Amino acid sequence: MKIYAVGGAIRDTLMGLPVHDIDYVVVGSSVEEMLSQGYRPVGKDFPVFLHPETQAEYALARTERKTGKGYKGFMFYADPTVTLEQDLERRDLTINAMAREVAADGSWVGPILDPYNGQQDLAAKIFRHVSDAFAEDPLRLLRIARFAARFPEFMVAPETLDALKAIVQSNELSALSAERIWQELARGFAANKPMRMFQVLLDTDAARVLLPSTLTSHLAKEEYREELIAHLQVSDSRLEDRCAIILMHLPASEIRSWAESVKTPNEVRDFSEIFSDLNLLIKNTAGKFGGIYQALDVLAWFNRADVWRKPDRGLALLKLAQQIHLPVSALINAVQQAQSLNTAEIIASVPAEDRSNGERIRSAVDLARLSAITVALNS
Numbered sequence: 001m002k003i004y005a006v007g008g009a010i011r012d013t014l015m016g017l018p019v020h021d022i023d024y025v026v027v028g029s030s031v032e033e034m035l036s037q038g039y040r041p042v043g044k045d046f047p048v049f050l051h052p053e054t055q056a057e058y059a060l061a062r063t064e065r066k067t068g069k070g071y072k073g074f075m076f077y078a079d080p081t082v083t084l085e086q087d088l089e090r091r092d093l094t095i096n097a098m099a100r101e102v103a104a105d106g107s108w109v110g111p112i113l114d115p116y117n118g119q120q121d122l123a124a125k126i127f128r129h130v131s132d133a134f135a136e137d138p139l140r141l142l143r144i145a146r147f148a149a150r151f152p153e154f155m156v157a158p159e160t161l162d163a164l165k166a167i168v169q170s171n172e173l174s175a176l177s178a179e180r181i182w183q184e185l186a187r188g189f190a191a192n193k194p195m196r197m198f199q200v201l202l203d204t205d206a207a208r209v210l211l212p213s214t215l216t217s218h219l220a221k222e223e224y225r226e227e228l229i230a231h232l233q234v235s236d237s238r239l240e241d242r243c244a245i246i247l248m249h250l251p252a253s254e255i256r257s258w259a260e261s262v263k264t265p266n267e268v269r270d271f272s273e274i275f276s277d278l279n280l281l282i283k284n285t286a287g288k289f290g291g292i293y294q295a296l297d298v299l300a301w302f303n304r305a306d307v308w309r310k311p312d313r314g315l316a317l318l319k320l321a322q323q324i325h326l327p328v329s330a331l332i333n334a335v336q337q338a339q340s341l342n343t344a345e346i347i348a349s350v351p352a353e354d355r356s357n358g359e360r361i362r363s364a365v366d367l368a369r370l371s372a373i374t375v376a377l378n379s
Contacts, residue, residue, distance in 0.1 A: 001029040003058065004084060004099040005108055011095050014112075014122055024058040024102065027084050034060070046076035054106075061087040064133075085115045092140045093147070093160075094118040094128050121157075128157040135163040138172035142184035142210075145200040149191035156200065164204040173209050181210060182262040189242040195229050212258040214250050224249075231324040240268050241320050244275035252276050274305045275317055282326055293330055295374040299338075299366065302373075307335055334376040338369045 009022040026034065031047050038052035047060040060078040063086050088097040098118040100108040112119065121128050127144055134140060141164050144156065156164070167173065188197035198219050201207040207216045218224045231245045243264075247255050252273040259269035281301050285293050307314030314335060321328045346368045347361055355361065 001033065002027045002084075003102040004113070005102055006088065006099040007091065007096045010098040010100060010112060011118070011122065014098075014119065022056065024056060025061050025084065025087050025099065026058050027061045027082070027087070028080050029060060030080050031060070031078075034058070047078045062090070063087070064090050084113060088113075088115060089131050090133060091130055092134060092137075092143060094121045094130055097130050125151075125154045126157050127154050127160055129160045129163055132163075134160070135166045135170075136172075138167050138170075138176055139180065139184070140164075141167045141173065141200075141204065141206055142176075142181065142188075145197040145206070146184050146188040146191065148200045149188040149194050149197035152193035152196045156203075161203060164200070164206070168205050168209065173206060178261060178263040182264055185210070185262070186239055186243075186268075189246065190237050190239050194232055194242060194246065195225060198225075210262075212247070212250055212254055214254055215247065218249060234325075235320060235323050240271040240316070243268050244272045244317075244320060245324065247272045248276055248279045250276060251280075271313065271317070274313075275320065277301060277304055278317060278321060278328075279326070282321075282328070291327065293334075293377050295370055295377055298331060298334055298373050298377065299370050301331075302335060302338065302369070303366075307339065311339060330377055333379070334373045337376040338372045341368055341372055 004025045004027065005022050006025050007023045009019045012019050026049075031041070034047070034049045035041070039049035039058060040052070042048050042050055042057070043059070046062055049058050049060075050056070051058060061082040061084060062076045062078040063082055064076050084099060088099060091097040094116045095118045097114075097116045099113045101110045101113075103109045116130050127147060129135075129140075144160070144164060148154065148156065185197075188194055191197070198207065198211075201210060202216075202219055207219065211219075219228075228246065232242065235241050235245055250258075255273050255276055256269065258264075259272070264272075278301060281293075281297060285291060285297070302308075302314070305314045305317060318328050318332050318335065322332070343365055346365050347355065350360060350364050
C-alpha cells in the first residue's frame with residue numbers, strides 16, 4: 001500500500017502557488033484494508049475514505065469506463081492491481097497528472113512521478129489532455145475553459161481543442177447539471193482573466209450551448225470583447241460585480257431566463273438584472289435627454305434597486321458603475337439626498353385620516369423622494 005499526492009497540488013507547487021487542497025490516491029490497497037486502518041468510507045460512486053485523524057480524503061487508485069451520457073456516465077474499477085500510471089491516465093490534463101509519494105509522517109518524498117510529461121507542458125504553458133478518454137467527460141470542457149481564465153498565459157494544444165470540439169458536437173454538454181455549469185462558470189468569472197474562458201467557449205462552439213444567446217453574439221465582436229476586458233480589469237473580482245459586468249448589455253428578462261436555467265444564486269441574478277437596468281437608464285438618458293437624468297426615471301431605478309431597504313446593494317451597484325467609468329456621480333448624490341429623508345416625518349405630514357391608507361403613505365414618500373432627487377440632480 002502506497003499513498004501519493006496527485007493533481008493540482010503538484011502542479012501548484014511547481015508553479016510556486018499556494019496549495020489549499022491535496023488529493024490523495026492510495027495504490028495497492030482495498031476497501032477492507034482501508035477500513036481496518038480506521039479510514040471512514042464516504043464515496044458513493046467509487047471508494048473514497050476520510051483519514052481517521054486529518055479527515056482528508058483518500059481515494060483508491062481506479063480506472064473508469066464510459067457507460068452512459070454525461071460526466072456521471074462512468075463505471076469505476078478500484079482494485080489493488082490498479083497502478084498509479086493507470087489512475088493518472090484518467091485525469092484531464094498532463095499538468096494535473098503528476099504525483100509524489102507521501103511518507104508515513106505526511107511529508108512528500110522522492111521524485112515527481114510524471115508519466116505523461118506534465119512538467120514539460122507546464123514549462124511550455126500548454127493545456128494538453130492525457131488520453132482519448134478526455135472527450136468522454138463533458139465537464140472537462142468547462143474545467144479547461146475555467147483553467148484558461150485562471151492561467152491566461154497557457155494555450156490549449158491543437159489536439160486538445162479538437163477534443164473539446166468533439167465534446168460539443170456529441171451533445172454531451174446537455175447532460176451536465178445546471179448547478180455544475182454555474183459552479184464552473186462562476187469560478188471562471190472570478191478568475192484572473194474571464195475573457196480567456198469565453199474565448200475557449202467561443203472557439204469550441206460551447207458558448208452557443210452554455211451562455212445567453214445575446215452575450216454569445218456580443219462576444220463574437222472584437223470591439224465588445226475589448227470593452228469587456230477593460231471593464232473587468234478595473235472592477236473588483238467579486239462574483240456579483242463580474243457577473244453584472246459580463247451581462248450588463250443584456251435585457252433583464254434574458255438575464256433572468258438564463259440565470260434560472262443554470263441555477264444562478266438569487267443575489268447574483270438580482271444584482272446583474274438591476275445593473276443591466278442601470279446601464280439601460282444611462283444609455284436612454286444619453287440618447288433622449290443629452291445626459292441629463294430625469295428625476296422620475298431615477299426614482300424608478302432607485303425603487304427597482306430597493307435602495308431604501310438595501311442601501312448597501314444600491315451603493316455597490318453605483319460604485320461598480322463608477323469603477324467602469326459610467327456617468328453616475330449625479331445618481332450617487334441623488335440617492336444620498338433621498339436616503340437622508342426622515343420617513344417618519346413624511347408620514348406625520350399626511351392627514352391623520354389617511355395614515356392608515358398604504359397607497360397614500362407610499363405616494364407621500366415617493367413625492368418627497370422625487371423632490372429630493374430633483375433638487376440633487378439640479379444642484
